[in-house]
Amino acid sequence: MILVTGATGHLGANLVRRLLRDGEDVRVLLRGDVHARTPALDGLAVQRVGGDVRDARSVARAVDGCDRVFHCAALKSPADGGKREIHRTNVVGTRNVLDAALRHGTERVVVTGSFGATGETRGRPSTEDVPYDPFRRHTPYATSKAFAEHECLRAAAAGLDVVIAASTAIVGPHDYGPSRAGRALLDFAHGRLLAYPPGGFEFVSVDDLVEGHLLAMRHGRPGRKYLLSTRFMTMDALMDLFAAVTGRPRPPLRVPGPLMAGAAEVLHGLARTVAPHREPRFSPAAVRFLRAERKADCSRARAELGYRPTSVATAVEQAHACFARRGLLPGRHPRVVPPRGPSSTPLPAAAAQRLPKEEP
Ligand SMILES: NC(=O)c1ccc[n+]([C@@H]2O[C@H](COP(=O)([O-])OP(=O)(O)OC[C@H]3O[C@@H](n4cnc5c(N)ncnc54)[C@H](OP(=O)(O)O)[C@@H]3O)[C@@H](O)[C@H]2O)c1
Structure with missing residues (x-):
């Protein structure tokens, strides 16, 4: 056991x-x-x-x-x-x-x-x-x-x-939380991600x-x-990946690192008073991690x-397909699907071709 x-x-x-x-x-x-x-x-x-x-x-x-x-x-x-x-x-x-x-x-x-x-x-x-x-x-x-x-x-x-x-x-x-990356993908799919920081992460x-x-x-x-x-992926590469998987354009604004760090500190302070139980999308710590490019x-x-x-690309496709089955993507409704393994609905061929190439 x-x-x-x-x-x-x-x-x-x-x-x-x-x-x-x-x-x-x-x-x-x-x-x-x-x-x-x-x-x-x-x-x-x-x-x-x-x-x-x-x-x-x-x-x-x-x-x-x-x-x-x-x-x-x-x-x-x-x-x-x-x-x-x-x-x-x-x-x-x-x-x-x-x-x-x-x-x-x-x-x-x-x-x-x-x-x-x-x-x-x-x-x-x-x-x-x-x-x-x-x-x-x-x-x-x-x-x-x-x-x-x-x-x-x-x-x-x-x-x-x-x-x-x-x-x-x-x-x-x-990803039933959903996680920070899962939330970012959902926000991207709904066109709610208007800006993103530079940097990258593992x-x-x-x-x-x-x-x-x-x-x-x-x-x-x-x-x-x-x-x-x-x-490791830069935020630019991640945004390209999200764009390929969701079929939506990348957010128009890539905010310079120091500006994003300052904004995150201010918003974090505000959020702690106004909505202490809500985790901000880009917390100062998240921005710090991204900028460090560790x-x-x-x-x-x-x-x-x-x-x-x-492959991270396959993982993002699978996360997207899972959100789609649960009716969490724009214009989609939940449908009952039999339980299956983590590899789920493959992307349409055209979208698969748009995926950025990953190094081995
Ligand atoms: N997600 C990441 O990007 C990441 C990165 C680095 C390391 N990790 C590590 O990977 C592991 C899994 O992360 P995850 O993202 O899968 O976490 P998650 O989605 O946030 O889930 C946390 C799990 O821990 C359970 N839990 C929390 N407090 C508990 C308690 N007092 N007693 C019993 N269960 C409790 C939660 O149960 P409830 O459903 O009851 O809340 C939930 O099942 C963690 O050790 C995390 O530190 C995660």
Whole structure:
């Protein structure tokens, strides 16, 4: 039996589907009413267990009887409860999962990490060995993910077999949040994205991330961290990709970096007072990340796990097709479709030809 935390999230929903396709027995840890309808899991043959990662007892009940654990649950935005809740969920929650796994003799735990908790090397892609720099400006989320990695090392030192699978920005189907990238795609499709910042970021196709997690479970070395990304993309390239997939033109305005950074600070301050539970599309942290143009070096995952990243373009197509099936795109209405794997409706040939070329 495999436990998946965060199964209603973007990664979790895709991971659970893949595990079921691979013939695994899957248990999921769910907050609130375990029988409540949730599009991420409805119709899937999983064992639902109630609990909350902040509550050690409920975590212990969920872990009991599972030989493997994928710990994907996390709180990403302070809009969901503030920085204390981020710490309680991501740091104390990870500690609870690892302690329970150690007590119950779990064979291996794979914990989802974040590229944001990896340090920077000027001019060179970051590897897993570049330590988090506490003296730079970080979001509470990035700090919590760095602390969570320390929890993993602590548990490894205590004898637990734990591996960290660190993600970059996730793109792909079954994005019920939706994620930041998913929201940007929806806004683009509706013509609501009027401007975008320069810069770029590392993106990971959710299929690649799921595959990386399975490889980490099978071949990862205990106590090791593996960066999992598909590729770096500039915002210009991402906008071209969105244009090809949605058939809409790119936003007319590419705002200069310093202006975007200033505007994001002002809007963020305003949003905190007016709508504290709404995460702004371009937060100061998001603009900072994009401007830094940080690149990830995934050679460890390639060499030790056999990780072979595929394509961000395909992930965006799949995300778009999934939104279309749910009636979230302009002029479309939801239709009932039989459950299927992550690869979904292919793009029409003309649109496929418009896709920007990806480097291998
Ligand atoms: N998305 C990205 O671009 C990105 C980038 C780097 C790293 N990551 C990491 O990848 C992992 C998955 O991210 P995601 O984007 O799939 O997340 P997500 O879509 O935001 O989903 C978060 C999941 O965590 C669950 N959760 C939150 N607090 C919980 C608690 N106290 N107890 C139990 N479950 C709780 C949520 O359950 P509810 O449905 O109850 O809210 C949900 O299932 C996370 O560890 C994240 O830090 C993500």
